[in-house]
Amino acid sequence: MAKPHGPCYGGWNAADLSDCWRIDFNIHIFTRGTIACTILPVYTADGPAASASRGHHTFSNGKLVRTIRQAPASRGAWCTSSTHDSSHLASAGDDTLASLLTVVITTSYVKSHPSTRMLRECLASLQVHGGVGECAQLIMCDGFKLRKRSQPKVGTLTDAQAREYYAYVREVSALCRSHPALHKTRLVRLARHQGSAYAIREALDHVTTPLVLVVPHDCILARNVTEGLCSVAMAMASNPSELNYVKLLGVSTLKYAESARSQHGLDLRPTRRFGPPLLPMIRYMDNMALVSCEFLRRNVFDSRASPVRRGTFIEDTYGKQLQMGAWLASEACRMRLPPENGCYLYDDGLETPMVRYVSLRESRHLTTLP
Numbered sequence: 001m002a003k004p005h006g007p008c009y010g011g012w013n014a015a016d017l018s019d020c021w022r023i024d025f026n027i028h029i030f031t032r033g034t035i036a037c038t039i040l041p042v043y044t045a046d047g048p049a050a051s052a053s054r055g056h057h058t059f060s061n062g063k064l065v066r067t068i069r070q071a072p073a074s075r076g077a078w079c080t081s082s083t084h085d086s087s088h089l090a091s092a093g094d095d096t097l098a099s100l101l102t103v104v105i106t107t108s109y110v111k112s113h114p115s116t117r118m119l120r121e122c123l124a125s126l127q128v129h130g131g132v133g134e135c136a137q138l139i140m141c142d143g144f145k146l147r148k149r150s151q152p153k154v155g156t157l158t159d160a161q162a163r164e165y166y167a168y169v170r171e172v173s174a175l176c177r178s179h180p181a182l183h184k185t186r187l188v189r190l191a192r193h194q195g196s197a198y199a200i201r202e203a204l205d206h207v208t209t210p211l212v213l214v215v216p217h218d219c220i221l222a223r224n225v226t227e228g229l230c231s232v233a234m235a236m237a238s239n240p241s242e243l244n245y246v247k248l249l250g251v252s253t254l255k256y257a258e259s260a261r262s263q264h265g266l267d268l269r270p271t272r273r274f275g276p277p278l279l280p281m282i283r284y285m286d287n288m289a290l291v292s293c294e295f296l297r298r299n300v301f302d303s304r305a306s307p308v309r310r311g312t313f314i315e316d317t318y319g320k321q322l323q324m325g326a327w328l329a330s331e332a333c334r335m336r337l338p339p340e341n342g343c344y345l346y347d348d349g350l351e352t353p354m355v356r357y358v359s360l361r362e363s364r365h366l367t368t369l370p
Contacts (some may be wrong), residue, residue: 042202043189045173050136050186098134100211100233101290104203106196107172107217108142109152114167116175118358119217124369126215127181131226133370135213137185138206139176140199141169143192154311155193181369195311196286197318201301204293211236212291219288221248222356225348228276232290232346235274243274244295244342247281248288250355256281256345265336270347278344282327284319288355295342 029035103126105119112118119139126132144165147156157165169189176185186206194202200214211233225248236243247253257279260266270277284300300306300318307317327339346354 042191045176045187045189047176047179047183047185049183050176095134097132097230097233098136098209100209100237101132101135101229102203102207102209102212103132103135103137103215104200104207104212105137105139105215105217106142106199106203107139108155109144109157109161109165109168110218113161113164114171116168116171119172120175120369121358122215122217122220123182125220125222126213127370129221129224129226130213130229132213132229133181135184136207136209137182138203139172139185139187140203141172141187141189142194142199143190145193155195179369193311195313197300197308197312197314198310200296200314201308204296204301207293210240210293212293212296213288214291215288216286218358219355220358221288222353223350225354228346228348228354229290231276232278235276235278236290236292239274240292240294242342243278243344244292244299245281245284246278246290246344246346247285248290248354249345249347250287251353253285253345253347254351254353256347260338264333266338267336268338277347277349279347280338281341281343281345282339283323283341284314284343286313286315286319292342 027035105122107119110118123137126137142155144152144155144157144162146159146162148158150156150158150161152161169187173187173189176182176187188202188206190199190202196216200212203212213229229248232246236246257268260268260282264282266282268280270279272278300308300314305322307321308314309317323339323341323343327333327341330339332339348354
């Protein structure tokens with residue numbers, strides 16, 4: 001029987017994950033004068049090298065203490081587990097990308113759970129077509145509340161769904177610990193429902209690189225973009241004040257320039273002044289994109305000016321409400337000029353999408369992790 005007011009971590013079992021990263025203590029004051037307190041632990045499960053230099057929290061003498069594990073100086077910021085052979089050592093290009101980029105994958109309950117196929121397909125495509133094998137990876141598992149009525153989009157699950165989701169998270173945490181290709185992957189089990197936007201915000205606490213590659217769990221790289229990904233990351237690192245966000249070409253953005261021309265009268269043209277071909281964008285859009293961590297912290301998650309809140313999407317709030325609204329009211333819009341917001345689309349001219357959604361109904365062979 002589901003408990004109508006059960007805690008949002010009701011399906012979790014702390015014994016299955018390695019470290020307690022943080023504990024959220026909340027006080028709820030009700031109109032009738034009653035007060036309730038909740039303690040919400042955020043747990044992690046790390047691959048063999050994932051915790052190097054990122055740190056973790058443990059209990060010591062009844063207190064929560066954060067410990068920083070330093071990587072050996074000869075191996076750089078991220079140490080490689082000694083259990084892996086030389087085939088997993090980073091090349092020069094891998095080292096460059098790994099120092100710039102952390103992959104952030106957001107995941108939550110879907111009907112296919114406890115199957116991990118969709119996430120494994122996503123992870124495999126990033127490794128095979130993105131060349132991010134030596135980059136740190138974060139898998140952000142959203143929290144939930146137990147309710148009689150299922151509403152996964154707002155983070156409420158039934159008892160049966162909670163068991164399926166819990167089994168899925170357990171399987172993914174075991175995969176992170178055991179698979180050689182995921183030795184720099186950390187799974188973060190969020191204590192409460194955060195939604196896509198706040199899951200990304202939570203991920204920033206674990207990130208030490210200047211950029212993140214934001215990846216929803218149902219998106220995959222459809223073709224090889226290894227060189228392009230590296231060139232875009234280097235361009236963003238070299239131009240931090242001008243390049244905040246670069247979206248990878250998807251099915252919905254194949255005709256982005258034509259759409260901007262027909263809807264807003266804009267004549268968008270790609271530029272190569274940063275190196276890779278980049279097309280100006282009017283606003284932030286969700287799905288797979290490279291984003292500056294500084295831009296996320298200072299702009300997207302600025303609680304005073306940004307409409308992004310728990311349970312929302314960045315595209316709907318910051319992109320459509322704030323960026324689009326500001327541009328439509330600006331002189332640039334009246335002059336048919338794109339906004340100077342640092343948002344671009346990476347289009348290499350091949351006219352085929354780099355990113356697409358995973359379809360579990362397809363009968364094709366599952367892409368495997370290297």
